Amino acid sequence: MKAAITADGIRKRYGDIQAVDGVTLTVETGEFYGILGPNGAGKTTTLEILEGIREADEGHVELLGMNPWPRNAHLLPRIGVQFQASAFFDRLTARETIHTFASLYGVGTKPADAMLDRVGLSDLGGVRAEKLSGGQAQRLSIACALVHNPELVFLDEPTTGLDPQARRNLWDLLRDINAEGRTVILTTHYLDEAEILCDRVSVMDHGKVLKTGTPAALVRELDQTTRITVESGVVEASVVRDLLATAGAEVASVEDDGVSLSVATHQPAPVLSVLAEQGALRGLEVRGATLEDVFLHLTGREYRA
Known part of the structure; x- marks a missing residue:
């Protein structure tokens, strides 16, 4: 056609x-x-x-x-x-x-x-x-x-x-x-x-x-990390890092800002498993890359009037 x-x-x-x-x-x-x-x-x-x-x-x-x-x-x-x-x-x-x-x-x-x-x-x-x-x-x-x-x-x-x-x-x-x-x-x-x-x-x-x-x-194609976020205060970020290292999970970052504990990774399954074992899934949010990330990657973040 x-x-x-x-x-x-x-x-x-x-x-x-x-x-x-x-x-x-x-x-x-x-x-x-x-x-x-x-x-x-x-x-x-x-x-x-x-x-x-x-x-x-x-x-x-x-x-x-x-x-x-x-x-x-x-x-x-x-x-x-x-x-x-x-x-x-x-x-x-x-x-x-x-x-x-x-x-x-x-x-x-x-x-x-x-x-x-x-x-x-x-x-x-x-x-x-x-x-x-x-x-x-x-x-x-x-x-x-x-x-x-x-x-x-x-x-x-x-x-x-x-x-x-x-x-x-x-x-x-x-x-x-x-x-x-x-x-x-x-x-x-x-x-x-x-x-x-x-x-x-x-x-x-x-x-x-x-x-x-x-x-x-x-x-x-963008190949960005998946960001897994849970409520802060249930488990320490340092403990999560150690557990993920023991599990051999590839992690880009583990951050805790006092409100949320966030893990950026290309391997979400072992991260979710570790958090589940620690009873730390409250407030769970899993965010992969979106078309917005592609858009910003290609066009930049500067303001356009």
């Missing part, structure tokens, strides 16, 4: 700023693909080039087997786009808004109303767009992107600014969209979101793709 998106060496410059610098990626049909990166990494510009909204200075893009630039009328009914910031006609209700979007694609009001119901907004159909909460507006934006039943959906930071409950509800919707066979490409700042939703991710920084792979493979 032909890939849904291929990009080869795309570049985009704005004056002195190289926003996108030689990005190459492939998104398979039916894949949930994430693009991660700090502010200013080039995620949104890359997405806009893939969508056919911006022209690349260099490189080649193929979207569903066609060139998206200049704007390709044959592609538009096959893709759905949810922008980072959505602007609706404030005085239109949610129902009037999705009817307007549906009419642009020749879609009737009945399927539009069904989509409004699917995103949980049917009870708010008569509410003006300006009165919707952040989460409700995001769901309306996604409904408008899906109303014409596209094969490929672009989502640019769809959960930014949402409360935890609204984010989780939106995750369920995005999973359903992908499970129906649609290809989904997502940009996000939330690493837990990418880890849960995406089949593969590309980590970007300074306009370049630094690494691509499944979240699990990228985490394994």
Whole structure:
């Protein structure tokens, strides 16, 4: 099956700023693909080039087997786009808004109303767009992107600014969209979101793709220690060190800050066994590396405005 998106060496410059610098990626049909990166990494510009909204200075893009630039009328009914910031006609209700979007694609009001119901907004159909909460507006934006039943959906930071409950509800919707066979490409700042939703991710920084792979493979490649934490005061750190040395366990560090006793190791099993024998498993927490660790390893920890 032909890939849904291929990009080869795309570049985009704005004056002195190289926003996108030689990005190459492939998104398979039916894949949930994430693009991660700090502010200013080039995620949104890359997405806009893939969508056919911006022209690349260099490189080649193929979207569903066609060139998206200049704007390709044959592609538009096959893709759905949810922008980072959505602007609706404030005085239109949610129902009037999705009817307007549906009419642009020749879609009737009945399927539009069904989509409004699917995103949980049917009870708010008569509410003006300006009165919707952040989460409700995001769901309306996604409904408008899906109303014409596209094969490929672009989502640019769809959960930014949402409360935890609204984010989780939106995750369920995005999973359903992908499970129906649609290809989904997502940009996000939330690493837990990418880890849960995406089949593969590309980590970007300074306009370049630094690494691509499944979240699990990228985490394994990092080869970080597992950190085992228990409540302090049950057993001394020095005793744990001696017991682990006797057991032949490879340990990077054993630390006690008066609140928690933490052991960093590549061999969690013997550490857990020793702590269990000492009755020291109260407050147990085992944390392996996550996609956040990969992200920080690749992009650094400096603050980005």
